Amino acid sequence: MLDRVKEIYQEIEHFQIQSKDELEQFRLRYIGRKGVVTDLFEKLKQVPQEDRRAVGQELNSLKDFAQQRFKESSTSLENSFSEDVQPPVDLSLPVIPNLYGAQHPLNLVRQQIISIFGRIGFSVADGPEIETDWYNFGALNFPDNHPARDMQDTFFVDKKSNGAPADLLLRTHTSNVQIRLMEHQKFNTTFQPIRAIMPGRVYRNEAISARAHCMFHQVEGLYVDKNVGFKDLKDTLYHFVKEMFAKDVKIRFRPSYFPFTEPSAEIDISCQICHGSGCPICKYSGWVEIAGSGMVDPNVLINCGVDPEEYTGYAFGMGVERITQLRYGVNDLRLYTENDVRFLRQFQGA
Numbered sequence: 001m002l003d004r005v006k007e008i009y010q011e012i013e014h015f016q017i018q019s020k021d022e023l024e025q026f027r028l029r030y031i032g033r034k035g036v037v038t039d040l041f042e043k044l045k046q047v048p049q050e051d052r053r054a055v056g057q058e059l060n061s062l063k064d065f066a067q068q069r070f071k072e073s074s075t076s077l078e079n080s081f082s083e084d085v086q087p088p089v090d091l092s093l094p095v096i097p098n099l100y101g102a103q104h105p106l107n108l109v110r111q112q113i114i115s116i117f118g119r120i121g122f123s124v125a126d127g128p129e130i131e132t133d134w135y136n137f138g139a140l141n142f143p144d145n146h147p148a149r150d151m152q153d154t155f156f157v158d159k160k161s162n163g164a165p166a167d168l169l170l171r172t173h174t175s176n177v178q179i180r181l182m183e184h185q186k187f188n189t190t191f192q193p194i195r196a197i198m199p200g201r202v203y204r205n206e207a208i209s210a211r212a213h214c215m216f217h218q219v220e221g222l223y224v225d226k227n228v229g230f231k232d233l234k235d236t237l238y239h240f241v242k243e244m245f246a247k248d249v250k251i252r253f254r255p256s257y258f259p260f261t262e263p264s265a266e267i268d269i270s271c272q273i274c275h276g277s278g279c280p281i282c283k284y285s286g287w288v289e290i291a292g293s294g295m296v297d298p299n300v301l302i303n304c305g306v307d308p309e310e311y312t313g314y315a316f317g318m319g320v321e322r323i324t325q326l327r328y329g330v331n332d333l334r335l336y337t338e339n340d341v342r343f344l345r346q347f348q349g350a
């Protein structure tokens with residue numbers, strides 16, 4: 001009898017209970033009124049009187065053991081998700097976060113610029129980064145001896161046999177796209193007003209440091225139509241800086257010189273880093289330059305086949321790195337190209 005009890009202990013211990021069916025089978029076999037344990041209790045009468053007490057105790061603990069196993073299995077089945085399948089993962093483990101990327105800050109700001117100007121009717125135009133001397137300099141009224149044409153400042157793609165700069169160069173600004181847009185007018189039967197911004201990369205022969213880079217980004221703007229005046233330029237740029245920065249941003253137009261605009265102005269805004277209290281970004285002046293601008297020089301219009309007696313225009317060109325610096329406080333230009341994820345991750349969700 002005791003051997004049989006031992007056998008059943010083992011059976012109970014090893015019985016697989018992974019579904020409600022198996023649990024029911026277990027119940028019928030070890031707990032139910034027709035089960036093996038009840039059967040053993042029946043047989044207790046046949047055990048000799050002197051052993052009956054000890055065997056009875058053994059049977060009672062066998063019964064407890066079976067009930068205990070039943071209880072445990074039924075609660076663990078109830079806690080599992082589906083009737084038959086144990087969850088394949090440990091649900092108490094911490095979640096592995098999804099690793100979302102972030103937009104590059106320069107891309108982010110470029111998109112913001114495009115959408116601000118888009119809302120006031122500016123389309124987006126593009127032009128080549130490898131450009132001829134004419135589009136980058138000549139048509140923009142640069143004199144032959146202008147220092148920007150020097151190899152110290154500009155990357156030329158190759159040299160002529162006499163060592164002089166060849167015609168092809170990496171554009172030094174996005175103003176080349178102005179020329180390409182305006183000369184397109186020749187394909188139109190009547191003049192179509194131009195109102196576009198032109199984002200893109202530009203290149204200059206500079207040593208890389210925290211404040212200078214040989215490759216950076218600009219957004220050019222051009223508006224040519226009848227009766228475009230300097231007031232339109234001021235209105236548009238004032239609107240832009242209020243949208244881009246704080247509503248209380250201050251703007252000032254400082255007289256300046258560019259070969260392709262007359263009159264010309266540089267545009268400063270109140271420093272968005274120190275708000276006037278003085279910091280290295282604004283060199284303690286409270287003002288930061290963000291763009292060059294002016295009325296398109298009549299010579300430039302003529303170079304593009306646009307009649308300056310009938311049409312006028314304004315143009316501007318702004319540095320995307322500078323605007324990003326003021327927007328997000330990025331103080332070292334090299335961060336933009338180093339691909340350090342600790343830097344880039346800060347723009348997640350921006």
Ligand code: DAH
Binds near residue numbers: 173175294314317
């Ligand atoms: N091209 C100039 C630069 O790279 C910026 C600029 C100034 C663009 C005046 C313009 C402008 O369109 O009107 O420094």
